[in-house]
Amino acid sequence: MFTKILIANRGEIACRVAATARRMGIKTxxxxxxxxxxxKHVAVCDEAVLIGPAAAKESYLRADKIIEVARATGAQAIHPGYGFLSENAEFADACAEAGLVFIGPPASAMRAMGSKSAAKSLMEKANVPLVPGYHGDQQDAEFLHTQAxxxxxxxxxxxxxxxxxxxxRVIESSEQFKDxxxxxxxxxISSFGDDKVLAEKYLQRPRHIExxxxxxxxxxxxxxxxxxxxVQRRHQKVLEEAPAPNMTAERRAAMGEAAVAAAKAVGYVGAGTVEFIANQDGSFYFMEMNTRLQVEHPVTEMITGTDLVEWQLRVAAGEALPKKQDELTxxxxxxxxxxxxxxxxKGFLPSIGTLRHMQTPAAVSFELGGTAFEPAAVRVDSGVRSGDAISPFYxxxxxxxxxxxxxxxxxxxxxxQALAQYQIVGLATNIAFLKRLVEGQAFSTADLDTGLIERHHASLFPAAAAAPASVLALAAVxxxxxEKEVSAAQSGANAADPWGQALGWRMNQAYLRKLSFSDEFSAEQPYCVGVRYRAHDWLFGVGEAEPQVLSLMSQQGCDFSIKLGDLAVHGSVRRDGELLHVFCNGAHYPxxxxxPMAHAGESEAEGGRLTAPMPGKVVxxxxxxxxxVKxxxxxxxxxxxxxxxxxxAPHDGVVEExxxxxxxxxxxxxxxLAFKTA
Incomplete structure (x- = not known):
């Protein structure tokens, strides 16, 4: 077994590989x-070496630098994770030439399966069913149009x-083909350095099973x-599960045996995934083979009681597979x-920013690779911590x-339940969407296909709802x-002076304070909240509604328990500048x-200009x-x-510049560009 490996990746997969290596006594x-x-991945490994600027092509894709670091640090093998160089046959060859073990399949297998076109031709010869289409080398635009x-x-x-x-891209008509x-x-060409494409019949309501x-x-x-x-958006996976719902034993065996046949056909070694597209009637077709560990490998680990990264390391070191087919259940x-x-x-537009606060669901360590099968209820694999930034580079x-x-x-x-416990402040996330997806009728009843999100768009993207009074009460408290904590800290020797503390004390009458909040739903008409201070509680009302007694039951940091009328409310409130992020009943309300003491809000006087939604390149x-334009x-x-x-164009108009x-x-x-509305 190796004593030291280099992990040629970043983020959660680098942390994931390092965790197994540490358990096996292998330095990273x-x-x-x-x-x-x-x-985070820099912190969790035993050594870390800078390899270049932020751009991946100048750092994580520099095979020569990575191999140089591996040799200089005494690493015996390189684990590529997924993405970056994980399916790069030239990198695998370079590792071998440098006397390093590539923890992955042979370069020949990657070359055979690396091209979707070549892989489909290979599968056709092996009598694996294929979706009707064109998988050849002819790339003339007119020819491809004819094939479509x-x-x-x-x-x-x-x-x-x-x-x-x-x-x-999914193309609905011949007129859309050219663009x-x-x-x-x-x-x-931007993502893979190769603009070769293939065309296939787009199946209606297919399932993606691998x-x-x-x-x-x-x-x-x-x-x-x-x-x-x-369940996918933009052809990228959102939710994965194992085993596949409504899978018969016969179909499972047929797909499994076909996948093994595909792997054997290319002399495969290590972990790989054979992907199929399946019709609702149970028929299935080969799509492609991913010659690496998949992002979603943890669900397989959890139902089989295995550590697939440990298997990768053992196989790369020349050991036999830890289990045989009949030993797996x-x-x-x-x-x-x-x-x-x-x-x-906003169309799943990536969000850039700093994770100012991140609280994950309580997770119990999942002891992979043990003899007893005792999985944890919840597992979180992450490559970031509170305070880390999500950059535009990755x-x-x-x-x-x-x-x-x-x-x-x-x-x-x-x-x-776990999604309801997740809290993130600092940038937009898909957590609320995922919760709607998981609780929605289609997914919960396993009515699955790759168009699920589009089919149920109305229920998955409901109109924004007004913040309930309980949430506004949490924000107010x-x-x-x-304010009490700040004034108490500042009052010092004058702590007994009622004028010097933010207690709402008034000499002749109870103090009625007006607070104003807004969100996406109420941006034009803010929530007007009235809080009347009393000796041990408040009277709280929203707008013209009848005020209710509001009291603070307990507070631990940013976690509050309050009582509004007869309703007990529990939640967390995290402040980020002028934003109060209220987490209550599994929902997030920014x-x-x-x-009133702050400067008047600045106007976004962009006029008719259309702006970049995030950092990037004009293509x-x-x-x-x-x-x-229209x-x-x-x-x-x-x-x-x-x-x-x-x-x-947001409206009919004229492009000025x-x-x-x-x-x-x-x-x-x-x-x-500058734009003038017609």
Missing amino acids: VAVYSEADANA DRIGYPVLLKASAGGGGKGM ALASCKREA IQVFADTLGNCIYLFERDCS IHGHAIEARIYAENPE DPMIAKLIVWGADRKQALARMA ALIEA LHYHD AVMASAGQS KGDALVIMEAMKMEHTIA VLYGVGDQVADGAPL
Whole structure:
């Protein structure tokens, strides 16, 4: 077994690999970019070495630097994690030439499966069913258009060298093909350095089911059952679970045996995932093989009682697989939710910022690899801590939240409860969306397909609801108690002076204080709250409603227990500038406090300018000065975090000036063009 390995990755997967290595007594070397100098993965490894600037191509994608660090630190092997160099055959070859073990499959297997087109041709020869489509090398735009017309719409375009939803477009009609192909190729070349695409028939209401396979160097190959990854946005997974709901034993065996056959066909070694697209009738087709560990591997670990990273290390060291096929069984049900810094209400636009506060659900260590199967109810895999920043340079994942239950019903309940306990302040997240998704009828009843989010858009994206009086009461109490603490600390020797403390004391009558809050729902008409101070409590009212008695029952830091009328309320209030983040009953309410002592709010006088929603690069400009456009017309396309974002005309009007060109880097909020409404 190795005594030291280098982890050629960052974030939660680097922390995940380091945790298993530590348990096995293996020392770890981290590599990091300038942007990650204070990152969690740097802190959890035994050594850490700077390899370059923030941009991945100058740091985490520099195979030569990584190999140089591995040799200099005495590492015997390199674990690539997922993403970056994990499926780079040239990197695997370079490791071997340098006398280092690549903890992954042979370069030959990666080359065979690295191209979606080549992989499908290989599977066709092995009699694995394929979705009708074109997987060849001819990339002429007109030829591809003809092939798409032949296949029949809707058609799915996919980057041949890609994964993770990058370079993928669903085309509904022949008229959309040209623009979709250009966009797909731009994203593919940016993400993978290869703009080759393939075209397939887009199946209606398909499920995305993948099989975890594992092979050693001694000729053994097994499958560790399946994961259902049907719930997706932008062709990227949102929720994953194992085993797949409504999976028959016969179908499981058929898919598992097909996956093993695919792995054996390319001489596979290590952990891999064979992905299938499945119809509602049970038929399935090969999609691709991911020649690495998957993001969602924890759900497989939780139902099989295995540590897949430990298996990777043992297989890479030349050992046999720890278990045979007949020794594997399924225990219970596991679900994983990906916690992202993104705004679902704005098209899942990534969010940039600092995690000013992060409180995760209580998690019990899941002892992987043991002989007894005793999974934890909740597991959190994360690569960030409170105070860390989500930057525009890398994937905006904050954490993976994984739960286990004796059955799917219990796992669903635990996931909903765990999401309700998650608190994040400082940037937008998808936590509330995930909770609606998990509790929604479609997912809870396992009515699954890759279009679930779009089909249930209305229920998953409800109109914003007004903050209830109990939430406003929590905010008011938090403000008042914070003011008391400040005034008490400042009063010093004059502590007995009632004029010098924020106690609401008045000589002749009770003090009635007016507070004003607003949120997205009430931005135009703020919540007007009245608080009348009394000896030991308050009278609290919202607007013209009848006031109720409000009292503070207990306080521990930012956690409050109050009583409003006959209602007992518990919640947390975290202040971030003028924002009060109230967490109550599993929901998060960001309230803007209109402080009468603060400066008047600044006006965002952007006029008719359209601004960048986040830092990124301009990849296409479709408008010119003086051009008349209609509402919804694409004007500029930006790329950020390897995803394209289209800036469209908000109204009919005229473009007065284009301020950036293709290739320009723009900052968050930068005006992209001047626009005059018709």
